[in-house]
Amino acid sequence: MKVPTLENEYVKLTLLDLSNYEHLIPIAQQENLIQYSPSKIDTPEDLKAYVQTAVDGYYHKTTIPFIIYDKTKEAYAGSSRFGLINWKNKVLHIGWTWIGKEFQGSGINKHMKFLMLQYAFETLDFDKVEFRIDERNGRSRKAVEKIGGTLEGILRKDTLMQDGFKRSTCCYGILKEEWPNIKATIFSSFK
Template sequence: MNIPTLQNEFVKLEPLTLENYKNLYAISSERNLLQYSPSDISTFQALTNYVQQALIQSENGVSIPFIIYDKTTQRYAGSTRYMNIDWKNKVLHIGSTWIGKEFQGTGLNTAMKKLMINYAFKKMGFEKVEFRIDQRNIISRKAVEKLGAQLEGILRKNVFLSDGFKRNTCCYGILKSEWP
């Protein structure tokens, strides 16, 4: 799959590769970075496995992984992807997003999500963008609500996290017709 580079004045999303992911190791080892995620990126080997899985999903056409470059600080900030891509029904998720603590609250995440939503609707021809967020992750929930995503329901105790906790997952969605 040909993965595009997406960018605006704040952020550049480049294809995540087995060459560039090493730029993320310092960030991925930050404590509690993925406290609400089932993924493990806490060691170099875990990060490598994470990237390899993302690339396999990409080859299978169900994921498009990106490395996040913050243009303001001129540094790599994290990773995100289109995932659970349903080409037939024109629905995809934006998820597996993690950015380093120093980049949180800077507007980077909002700029990145707007870029991805615009691309999904205008260039890829999708009809709906969804987000799956741990019910306890209030900051991420408020962030997608600010983008206009609607809470569509809560999946109860549906995902095991790496610490063994089984989370409730909030399902949010934005329809193409709702996006400005």
């Protein structure tokens, strides 16, 4: 499976692997960056293991991990991926997304999500994209709602966090038939 470079004038997404993850070490060490994630990335060793898991998934065709490059700031900004890819049912998740605090609120996340949604629906021809978000993470929930995600339900106490807390997970989805309208309205100025 050849991974394309997804890019526009603001952001560039390329395959995240063990040859480039070190660009993300300073970002991954930012305090509380992924406080709502069950993953641990705040040491170089933890980040390498996190990336290795993503790479393993890539070779098993269940994930496509990306490193995010902010073209306007000329700097690496973070990571995201397609995960839990179900080729038979044509459903995948967009998640495992984290960007450095200096990039948050800049619009880069919306540009990145546009490119990923466009690729999932228009190139891979998938029927549905899902997002799973910690119920407590209001900021991420609002961001997914702003790009057209519909709350489909909440999985109660389904994920064990690093600190032992059992989180509840909000399940959002966008359907292929919803994409043309979302693209024409929410992403009307994007290319």
